[in-house]
Amino acid sequence: MTRRYFFSKLFQALLTILIILVMNYFLFRVMPGDPVSMLVRNPRMSPEATQRVTEMFGLDKPWYQQFGIYMANLATGNLGTSFIYKKPVGGIILERFLATMLLTVAAEVLAILGGVLLGILAAWKRGKRMDVAALGFALVTYAMPTFWLGILMVALFAVTLRWFPTSGMLTPALSLAGFWQRLPDMLWHLVLPGVTLALVLMGEYALIMRNSLVDVLTEDYITTARAKGAPEGRILRRHALPNAMIPMVTLIALNLGFTITGALQVETVFSWPGLGRLMYDALAGRDYPLLQGIFLITAIAVVGANFLSDLTYRFLDPRVKE
């Protein structure tokens, strides 16, 4: 791929991030009930604390300078201090970030595998029961609230059947144990939340895969491959799938916002110690710096992932114009 493509996509990504930063700033300065100024007017705050907050946010300076301070703060990774935890927001988010990544990646992998397989089956048996069943599955998982699915999973598999733990990432008793003892335990905890999130994503992936494959199978080059004497298996693997998978990459990237949203809900229900649970607690405690930080980080993560997928797409489809 050429440098021009790379830099053009990079520029777009950075521009998007800039817009997000600006949005984030205005959210908290311009909205009614601006928490920062409310905080400052809080009579229970000591004069020193008020002074500190005023200094930190530059509340006594004109708005463009405040914005400058905001950007400077961001550049140094200063996302403010959490009201609840009294620690820098950046640090808290970093701690929880890995847990969310673990859940999201595991679920995505499962969803992609499942979705692709289901999509292939549905396309192959187009119009028949398998196809209708797959479509039905996709519709139903799309229509149900993610957290509700999580609730049902916990109730059924953890509480009633007792096959899996009800919450958390680790059994508390093992928190001081060695890595190799913690790993299987963590995987055991990962199953329910991971499967829940995967199910929600899988439906749409299966649908897109199916439609994409159905389209590809009507293309002329499939007939050519058959005319050459290629067996059906090879046609699927070497000709149909590589072409059909291309829209999937775009879809996965576009869907990342939805994936994050799903992960947040799942974490809340399963008390998975990631950003989602953090968000739930921050919301309950009206911890604005924390909320703001989570929004920023997740938004930037999505933009970053989209950027990566743009690069991958170019790698998969040599026809993409530059």
Place this chain on the structure above:
Amino acid sequence: MATLQGRQTTWSLFRANRMGMAGLILFLFFVLVAVFGPILWPYDPMEFGSPADALQPPSAAHWLGTDDMGRDVLRGLIAGSRVSLVVGILATVVSMSVGAFVGLVAGYLGKGVDAVLMRFTDVFLVLPWLPLMLILAALLGASLWNIILVIGLTGWAGTARLVRAQALAVKERPFVERARALGASRWGIMGRHVLPNVFPLIFANTILIVAVSILSETTLSFLGMGDSTRPSWGMMLHFAFASGAISNGAYWFLVPPGLCVLLVVLAFTFMGYALDEVLNPKLRRR
């Protein structure tokens, strides 16, 4: 634009579509429940039962058991239908208005305005909607009107894109050029000529947006941003979760609210897809 002939054909086409009809029947069922239910079986969420009545399994007195406060789950469901549907529809109105406005302006005015608005729209499309909505909801405070506003202000991007595409196509048509030649103002043209022609094509999309809005409201309420004096289905699930209904195995409280959401969303989704097939015949049958 829709002649009597045209309207008849649309309806008969829709009627032939099984998915659409299934959706319509479900939709009508819930509308009836929402409109007449609370009148026939009034529900006062402030009327708590005694603690001993909390989380009781289904019985003759309470067909779907009781919730964490000893209230009848079925009555809560019926009352909740009104809240969930109304909030979903109003939120859609807001998001469609914003989206249509942005799309119309961008599509019709083109060039610089279009570029800026579309970049903005793209950002909104990419953003994870839940964190954004939660922040807005937290800032504005927990209430149903705020939820409506919040959902509307975050969900407009898809509609904007759709409307813009249609506006681009419509603005090239002869009758628009004639209006321009006659000296009509830009806003006049957009309002009186472009908009009415764009509308039928985005109607199907509107139905689908209602489905999304209802899901959004449910999620926001579950996370605590709803109104406890007027509990929606999402709010019921919030109470269920917070009160430990899960560990108590109170399926009668956990399953029905979510199931209702599922069915209503399916109803709107079916209708939306069916309408899309009927109104946009370019969509091939796969």
Place this chain on the structure above:
Amino acid sequence: MPLLDVQDLHASFVIRQGTVRAVDGVSFTLEEGESLGLVGESGCGKTTAALSLLRLLPPNGRIDSGKILYQGRDVLTFNAEEVRRFRWKEISIIFQGAMNALNPVQRVGDQIAEAIRLHQPISQKEAGKQAQALLERVELEGRRINDYPHEFSGGQRQRVMIAMALACRPRIVIGDEPTTALDVMVQAQIFELVESLRKELGMAMILITHDLSVLGDTCDRAAVMYAGQIVEIGPIEILFQSPCHPYARCLLRSFPRLQGPRSMADSIPGTPPNLIEVPPGCRFHPRCQEVMAICSREQPLLLERGPRHNVACHLYGKGIDDA
């Protein structure tokens, strides 16, 4: 024994409105090294007949009856594995519009090599070398084996298709309107290339075409198809100078080659029949200038008129006394 002997082939496909009898009793033979042209209006069944030879009909199509004898063996009785081995190695096909006939995400060299390796146990490297040589044979640069289809022009892509079609040295090559999408200059070059390669490798060819000038230049014999049947088949000289069947006459006789290709359909009034509900009698009789009473009742059989020249018309058959 002829190389290819098609006997009374019937093929149809199912659409919403009914079953289309696309090929309704087609018979012809093909000798080694001979080139046969298949001409007719769109929808007359030429492509379906050709695809049937390779058993490549789409999912809604099927071969209803008949025999396709290749070197004496009936292709229609082959099992799946035999069909796969037969395809491309014995008969290959150059599709119309190589725009979509080549896999867009696979390198051109790999696609040609694939054709080779499906029928010969050789290494990837060796197949790659052969692919390179083939590209050079069709007057493209050998190093372009690493290019993707979209990096070639339309004419170049067709050359790639030709290279691929020849990769296994088949006995018969089918050309399904291989140059329809190209401009006249490129068309001429492509045909020159195909002809020289064909003579060099001793391949027979079945050429489906609209273009009568090409027909005249490249084919030894021609078969005129109408509504799923062959109405006349014979040596090219006879067909051009004194065609017998009224339909063939309209198409072929008064055609001056100098003026380049011309679509055939516009000069004959009327439209081809509905192939779902086929009218009785001769298919062409509603549009025929020399129609007789018997034509609306009985279908004419394909009868011999001269050496390797057959016509299906009552004018030359039993009812000739009425003329």
